[in-house]
Amino acid sequence: MELWALTLLNALVWGLLWALLALGLSLIYGALGVLNLAHGALYMLGALLSWALAPTLSFWGSLVVAPTIVGLMGFGLARLLLDTRERDPLTSLLITFGIMLILQQLAAIFLQMTTGELRHAVAAPVRWPIAIGARFYEGYRVVAALVASAVLLGLWALWGWTRWGCLLRAVRDNRELARVVGIPVPRVQASVFGLGAALAGLAGALVGPITREVSPTMGIEVLLVSVFIAVAGGLGSLGGSLAVAFLYSFSENLLTMLTDPLLARAGALLAIGLIVLVRPQGLGGTS
Amino acid sequence: MKRLIVLITLVSIGLVPWLWGSATLLGINLCIWGLLALSLNILYGYTGLLSLGQGVYFALGAYGAAWAVIYGNVNFWGALGAGVLCALGGAVIAGWVSVRASGFGFVVVTLVTALICYLMALSFDGITGGEDGMSFRAPALALPGLALSIQNLSVRYYLALGALLAGLGIVYLVSKSLLGLAFRAVRDDEIAAASLGYDIVQIKLYAFVLAGAMAGLAGTVWSLSKEFVRAGLFQPFGAFLSAQPDPDPLIAVLLGGPGRLFGPLVGTGMLLALREFFAGVWPQGYALALGVVILGCVCKLCSAR
Amino acid sequence: MLTRRKFLRTSVGATLGFWLLGSANWAQAQPIRVGHQLDRTGAVALFGKWHNRALDAAMKLVNERGGINGRPVELVNSDDCQTKPDVGKDEFEKLVTQKRVDFVIGSVFSGTNIATAPLARSLKTVYFPQGIATDISEKFGNRYVFKSYHTVRAAIESAHEWVFANLGKRFTIVHSVIDLGRSQAEDWTEKIRAAGGEAQLIAVPFPAPSDLFSIMQKIDLAKTDVLYHAFTAVETARFLQAAFDQNLQSRVKVLGLIEGVDVLSTVEPWLEGTYFISGYPRRADQVPEELRDFDREYRRRVGISAEGFALDNPREVVPIADLFGSWQAVFLLKQAAELVNWRSKADNPALIKALEGLTMPASVGFPQGAQFLRAQDHLVFHDHYIERVENGQLKVLARIPREKSLYKTGADYTKEEF
Known part of the structure; x- marks a missing residue:
C-alpha cells in the first residue's frame, strides 16, 4: 500500500515539474509560433547556474537568480535571432536548434574547465526524510513541487488578470491585428520567450538536486518529452499542458512499478502519441 | 580541359586506397554519412518535409543486416537486401502515420517515432545488444568468380563508394522524373499542388519511403563494414551527445544547400573536415563551431529570401 | 683486371650489404x-x-x-x-x-x-x-x-565464499543492463543459487533514468541481506545516494565491485559502511607488508598519493x-x-x-x-581484497589469495591457429 502511495506522490511531484517545462514551450509557441528546441538547453543552463551559484548565494538564492539570468538570456536571444522578421517556422526551428548546440557546448566547456569532468554531482540542499510506512520520501521533492505549483498559480494569474497577459493573448490570437492596434509585438514576443526560458531554467534548478547531477546533455531527454507534452496539450494552451503533464507523469510512474522503466516511458509516450493522432490540435487547443 | 579535370578526379576517387591509404577510412565515412544526408535531402530538400528522425531508418538498415547475418546466416547480398527491406518496411509503417501530420506535427511525429524506437531498442537489448552493441562477422562480398573479404579496407571503401554512387544515381533520376517534379510541387505550395490534382499524402509517403530505404542502405553498409551495431544509432540527437558527433544529416543538407544533388555530399565533407580539424586540437570545439555554422547558414538563408 | 661487370657486381653487392647491415642496425635502434x-x-x-x-x-x-x-x-x-x-x-x-x-x-x-x-x-x-x-x-x-x-567472473569467484559467510546469502542485485552489470548479475545469481540463497534481480536501463526513486521502490527489504549494485562509476554514485535517501545503508549490507566507485571520494555519507570487492587497496597503509616497497614505487611513478589521490590534484581520486x-x-x-x-x-x-x-x-x-x-x-x-568504508576511509577486511579466483573456464585459445 505504502508503495503505491509513494509512487502516486512522486508522480504528482514530477507532473508539476513537467508542467513547468511544457508550459514554457507552450507559451513560446503561442506568442512566437516557434517550437523552441533550445528549451532543454535552457533547462540545463538553469540547473548548471543554480549548482554553480549555490555555494555563494545559498540554494534558495540561486533558485531566484539562476532562472532570472536564463530568462534575461532568453529575452536577449529572442531579440537578436528570432526578431520581428516573419519567417518560415522551420527556419526558426533550426535557429533554436543552433542555440541548443551552442549552449550545450559552452556548458561542456565550462564544466570541463571548472571541474575537469563533464558530469557533476549536485548535493541535496536539505535533507528532510518524510517517513511513509517503512519507507521514506525526500522532503526536498515536496518543497520543489510547492515552488512549482506556486509559480504555476502565479502564471495563471498573470495570464488571466494582468494587462501583460491580455497583450499576450492578443498576440497569440492574431499577430497582425495586435500590431495594427499598436501592441509592440516584437517586444511582447521576446518577453514571452524570456519568460518561457526562465520557466525552463527554474525547472532545471529545481530538478538538479532531485536527479543529483548536472551534465551538458541533461536537457535532451527532457526536451523531447516536454515537446510531446506541449504538443499533445495543445500548443498555446495552459490547461492542456498541465493535464497532459499529469497524464504523462502518472502513467510513467505507475507503469514503472509494473514493468521495466524503459517500457514504462515508451508506454507513456505512446499514450501521448495517441492523443496527437486523435486530436491533432492537442487536448486544449482550438483547431 | 574541364572534362580532363573531371576524369582525373573520378579516377583518383576510384584509386584512393592505393594513392592515399590514410584517407581510406575517412572516405568510407564520407560515403556512408553522405548517403544518409542524401536521403534526408529527398525529404527536406526536394519535398520540404523536415524530419528529425531520419537516423531511425539508418539504424533499422544496420540492424536488419546484422540480424540477417546473425540469425539467418545469409550471404552478403542477402544481408544487404534484408537491411534495406527492414528500413523500407519501417518507413512504410512510420510514414503512413507521419505524412498525415503537417508542419510541426510532422517534426514532432518523426521525433516521437525516433524516441520510441530508441527506448524499444534499449529495452529489448537481448536482440539489439543495447548500448554495448553487438559484433558479428560480415559475410564475404561474393561477386561472380571471386569472394572479397569485408575485412579488407579497400573492399569496404568500394562498397561504400558503390552505395553512394547508387544513391546519387537514384536521386538524379528521381529529380529528373515526374515524381521529382511532384515532390517539388508539394514543397513549394501544397495547396497549389493539391489543386492540380496531386495526391499530397501519397506523394509525401513516396518521398518518405524512398528516403527511408536510402537511409537504410547507408545503415546497412555502415553495419556491414563496421561488423557492429548498437542501440544508440536510434537515438534522436544521438549525434550530439558526444564530443565528436557523427556528421548530422540535417546540418549537412543545410550546409550544402537543400535541394541540390551534390549539396548533402559537400555538406558532409565539410562536417568531416571540420571534425578532423578539431579532433587533434580541441574535440569540444567541433560541436560549438557546428552551432555557429547553423546559425550563420540559417540567418544568411533568410536574409537572402 | 677490374672489368666493368665485376665492378658493377661488387658495388651492387657492397651497397646491398651496407644497406642490409644498416637496416638491421636501424631496426634495432627503432x-x-x-x-x-x-x-x-x-x-x-x-x-x-x-x-x-x-x-x-x-x-x-x-x-x-x-x-x-x-x-x-x-x-x-x-x-x-x-x-x-x-x-x-x-x-x-x-x-x-x-x-x-x-x-x-x-x-x-x-x-x-x-x-x-x-x-x-x-x-x-x-x-x-x-x-x-x-x-x-x-x-x-x-x-x-x-x-x-x-574480469568480473574472477572477482566474484574469489569473493563469494567470504561474502556468503560474513554478509548473507539473500541478495537483491540492482544492475545496469550493459555487459558490465549483466555479467555480474548472472555470475552472482549462479553462485547464490548453488549456495542455497535467494537472488532478486532488478535491471536498470543504461543510461539510467534521471530519477531512480521508482527503482528503489522495487527493492524488497524483507527478503534482502545484501544489496548488490553493478553500475558504471557515475551511476553508482547516484544509486547509492538514492539508497541513502531510503536509509538503506543502515538496514542492509551494501556490496559492489570497487570498479563502481573507483573515482569517488569515500568521505561521502552514502558510502559509509558499504563493502567492496577490489583488486588492490586504495590506501597505502592497507597494502600487505611484503608489497609496500613496490607499492611506494608504483604510486610515485604514476603520481598517486598514499591516500589514493592524484599528486597534482589532491581532490582527484585515482582508480588505482x-x-x-x-x-x-x-x-x-x-x-x-x-x-x-x-x-x-x-x-x-x-x-x-x-x-x-x-x-x-x-x-x-x-x-x-x-x-x-x-x-x-x-x-x-x-589476489583480491574485501574493503569496507569506515569513518570515510576504505579499510581492508580480508585478503583472498589468487587461487580462490581460479574458476573453470570454457575457453581454450591455445588450440587456435595463429
Whole structure:
C-alpha cells in the first residue's frame, strides 16, 4: 500500500515539474509560433547556474537568480535571432536548434574547465526524510513541487488578470491585428520567450538536486518529452499542458512499478502519441 | 580541359586506397554519412518535409543486416537486401502515420517515432545488444568468380563508394522524373499542388519511403563494414551527445544547400573536415563551431529570401 | 683486371650489404611502438586518462632499465575513441595500419574490447583490452587477446565464499543492463543459487533514468541481506545516494565491485559502511607488508598519493587498482618479448606461446603481487581484497589469495591457429 502511495506522490511531484517545462514551450509557441528546441538547453543552463551559484548565494538564492539570468538570456536571444522578421517556422526551428548546440557546448566547456569532468554531482540542499510506512520520501521533492505549483498559480494569474497577459493573448490570437492596434509585438514576443526560458531554467534548478547531477546533455531527454507534452496539450494552451503533464507523469510512474522503466516511458509516450493522432490540435487547443 | 579535370578526379576517387591509404577510412565515412544526408535531402530538400528522425531508418538498415547475418546466416547480398527491406518496411509503417501530420506535427511525429524506437531498442537489448552493441562477422562480398573479404579496407571503401554512387544515381533520376517534379510541387505550395490534382499524402509517403530505404542502405553498409551495431544509432540527437558527433544529416543538407544533388555530399565533407580539424586540437570545439555554422547558414538563408 | 661487370657486381653487392647491415642496425635502434586505444570523452573518459598516465609511467620505467631487448618503447595514442565501440574499432585499425604500432593496449570500455577483438586477430596484433566484462576472456577473445587484469567472473569467484559467510546469502542485485552489470548479475545469481540463497534481480536501463526513486521502490527489504549494485562509476554514485535517501545503508549490507566507485571520494555519507570487492587497496597503509616497497614505487611513478589521490590534484581520486591492467601489460610484454627475443610482428606466435602460462613474481612491474596468466583463456590471476568504508576511509577486511579466483573456464585459445 505504502508503495503505491509513494509512487502516486512522486508522480504528482514530477507532473508539476513537467508542467513547468511544457508550459514554457507552450507559451513560446503561442506568442512566437516557434517550437523552441533550445528549451532543454535552457533547462540545463538553469540547473548548471543554480549548482554553480549555490555555494555563494545559498540554494534558495540561486533558485531566484539562476532562472532570472536564463530568462534575461532568453529575452536577449529572442531579440537578436528570432526578431520581428516573419519567417518560415522551420527556419526558426533550426535557429533554436543552433542555440541548443551552442549552449550545450559552452556548458561542456565550462564544466570541463571548472571541474575537469563533464558530469557533476549536485548535493541535496536539505535533507528532510518524510517517513511513509517503512519507507521514506525526500522532503526536498515536496518543497520543489510547492515552488512549482506556486509559480504555476502565479502564471495563471498573470495570464488571466494582468494587462501583460491580455497583450499576450492578443498576440497569440492574431499577430497582425495586435500590431495594427499598436501592441509592440516584437517586444511582447521576446518577453514571452524570456519568460518561457526562465520557466525552463527554474525547472532545471529545481530538478538538479532531485536527479543529483548536472551534465551538458541533461536537457535532451527532457526536451523531447516536454515537446510531446506541449504538443499533445495543445500548443498555446495552459490547461492542456498541465493535464497532459499529469497524464504523462502518472502513467510513467505507475507503469514503472509494473514493468521495466524503459517500457514504462515508451508506454507513456505512446499514450501521448495517441492523443496527437486523435486530436491533432492537442487536448486544449482550438483547431 | 574541364572534362580532363573531371576524369582525373573520378579516377583518383576510384584509386584512393592505393594513392592515399590514410584517407581510406575517412572516405568510407564520407560515403556512408553522405548517403544518409542524401536521403534526408529527398525529404527536406526536394519535398520540404523536415524530419528529425531520419537516423531511425539508418539504424533499422544496420540492424536488419546484422540480424540477417546473425540469425539467418545469409550471404552478403542477402544481408544487404534484408537491411534495406527492414528500413523500407519501417518507413512504410512510420510514414503512413507521419505524412498525415503537417508542419510541426510532422517534426514532432518523426521525433516521437525516433524516441520510441530508441527506448524499444534499449529495452529489448537481448536482440539489439543495447548500448554495448553487438559484433558479428560480415559475410564475404561474393561477386561472380571471386569472394572479397569485408575485412579488407579497400573492399569496404568500394562498397561504400558503390552505395553512394547508387544513391546519387537514384536521386538524379528521381529529380529528373515526374515524381521529382511532384515532390517539388508539394514543397513549394501544397495547396497549389493539391489543386492540380496531386495526391499530397501519397506523394509525401513516396518521398518518405524512398528516403527511408536510402537511409537504410547507408545503415546497412555502415553495419556491414563496421561488423557492429548498437542501440544508440536510434537515438534522436544521438549525434550530439558526444564530443565528436557523427556528421548530422540535417546540418549537412543545410550546409550544402537543400535541394541540390551534390549539396548533402559537400555538406558532409565539410562536417568531416571540420571534425578532423578539431579532433587533434580541441574535440569540444567541433560541436560549438557546428552551432555557429547553423546559425550563420540559417540567418544568411533568410536574409537572402 | 677490374672489368666493368665485376665492378658493377661488387658495388651492387657492397651497397646491398651496407644497406642490409644498416637496416638491421636501424631496426634495432627503432623503438617498439605500443598503441593505446584512448577514450578521451564519454563514460570512461576519467579512466582512459589515468590508464594513459600509467602506460606513460610504465614505459619510462622500462626505458630507464634498457627497454625491451635493448630497444626503447614508445607510446602511441589513438585519437579519441569516445567510449563508442565502432569508433574504438576504427581507431584500432588506424593505429595498426597507419601508425604502425606493434601492440595495442585496449580501451577500458568492454563494448569497445569486444568489437575490437576480431580485428586484433585479423591484423595479427597482440591486444590487451582493459574492460572487465567476463565475455572478453570467455566468449569473444581469441589467441591475440590477453587480459592483464581480472574480469568480473574472477572477482566474484574469489569473493563469494567470504561474502556468503560474513554478509548473507539473500541478495537483491540492482544492475545496469550493459555487459558490465549483466555479467555480474548472472555470475552472482549462479553462485547464490548453488549456495542455497535467494537472488532478486532488478535491471536498470543504461543510461539510467534521471530519477531512480521508482527503482528503489522495487527493492524488497524483507527478503534482502545484501544489496548488490553493478553500475558504471557515475551511476553508482547516484544509486547509492538514492539508497541513502531510503536509509538503506543502515538496514542492509551494501556490496559492489570497487570498479563502481573507483573515482569517488569515500568521505561521502552514502558510502559509509558499504563493502567492496577490489583488486588492490586504495590506501597505502592497507597494502600487505611484503608489497609496500613496490607499492611506494608504483604510486610515485604514476603520481598517486598514499591516500589514493592524484599528486597534482589532491581532490582527484585515482582508480588505482584499475590501472594495473595497463601498467602490467607493459611488463608482461617485456618479460615475454625478452624470453623469445621478439624482433618484429613475425615473432608474434612465439611471443603468444611465451605469454600463455607465464608466471610473474611480485616486483615493481607487478606490484599486485605474484600472479600468473592462464593459458586457456589468456587471463591474469591475482589476489583480491574485501574493503569496507569506515569513518570515510576504505579499510581492508580480508585478503583472498589468487587461487580462490581460479574458476573453470570454457575457453581454450591455445588450440587456435595463429
